Amino acid sequence: MSDVPNDPSRRRFLLTTSAVAATAAATGLPACSSDPPPGPIDAGAVSDFTVGRVRVSPLETSIFVGRDAAGGFYAYTRRCTHMGCTIPAPSANSSLCPCHNSTYDSNGDVTRMADGFANQMPLRHFVVTFTGSGATARVIVDTSMTQVDRSNRVAPPA
């Protein structure tokens, strides 16, 4: 006799989740991403980031670091606010989530919601600071602190 309760709803849940996992594996759907580890993260040297571009941090692949046209820095998560898939770096000011077709601009603002979704939040911004100065300056992203003003940009130390 089995110790597992013969609960039809539990069995249905297990069968459904197994089928979803098998389908995702068979179709090559991208895995859901996880949030970055909480706390200050060394995202790379200031010189790793090009003015006017957004890229994935070379040291923490769960975050984007952007540098605006004036050289100011900002950072935000790669985790889609729909169901958590990993978003690629923007190209021509747009990132397409590979799971359900939502799009974000280079500031992480939603430009198209996921299929069938009506209330999608923008990507979470984090507080950016620096260590060092000049050629040795490094970008520090504190993933435990939300940057509420999404237009905030931080100039690197001279």
Ligand code: FES
């Ligand atoms: S997880 Fe990104 S659109 Fe659904």
